[in-house]
Amino acid sequence: MKLSVKAKYGLSACIQLAENYQKGNLTVSQLSTKAGTSEKFLEQIMAMLKKAEIVTSTRGAFGGYTLTKSPKDTTVGEILRCLEDNLQIVDCLTNDCKCETPCQSFVVWQNLHDSINNCLDSISLYSLTKGDLNG
Amino acid sequence: MKLSVKAKYGLSACIQLAENYQKGNLTVSQLSTKAGTSEKFLEQIMAMLKKAEIVTSTRGAFGGYTLTKSPKDTTVGEILRCLEDNLQIVDCLTNDCKCETPCQSFVVWQNLHDSINNCLDSISLYSLTKGDLNG
DNA sequence: ATAAAATCCCAGTAAAATAATCGGAATTAG
């Protein structure tokens, strides 16, 4: 139940992009410095975010990354689902449950899954840049 | 962000103890069979639950485990905190936060941590044995 | 055309965490 550093670095990068929204690209080099990791590692993370269409890239000189949608329309939930295997804390919920029959814990995992997603979906990047969750 | 099998097996064992509450002990052998793991592995998990005083043990022949408190007073939150490193999804929250300054993600981890704990603390073992979270 | 700046792609490796396994000591009931 630990969050991966991919999630931390990736969210950090997205917050930076939110702060730079409509002010042009940020490069992996710039993003990685502030996120506190290597370019090569953040590169992989940006590839995941791009595949999920959370960020949009421009190749070549003067290229870089931008948010695909506005910070108000981009949630932490989307970002972490992209970087944390869809936030599936147990496999039971998508695959068939292979636990004991009947699996009396199932309802726990369902509730927990919903709690986590509801929480994170309610936080937009915009609210984080304002330091106010209701902003 | 995956739940460990320790948490799954441990919760399964606790549910079994809840169903057997005030009907005597259950042995590791009995618990492990239904939980679907080995005796030796569940032994370790029961030791953790004992240390957290969630279960009480009786040694020797005809020994085994019982719940320390009633199923109504034992929550899934307690159990998973015991088996999942206190449900600390990031280290920032207890240690000093070593992320970028200022760490704009901090509020996310706080919210998530609270959501998870509130969710799990609201589920008692009793409600699980009844298959009704409001029971 | 060339060079520089950037993303993109794929492969490999090192470290850490997880999931066990193993052997045997201590305790208790009968």
Added chain:
DNA sequence: CTAATTCCGATTATTTTACTGGGATTTTAT
């Protein structure tokens, strides 16, 4: 005394995470 059981500590195997590295491709500027 014996059998059933928890308790204790060490070791090992497997999987996941966290990186590192090389180089191809794309784009802009000169």
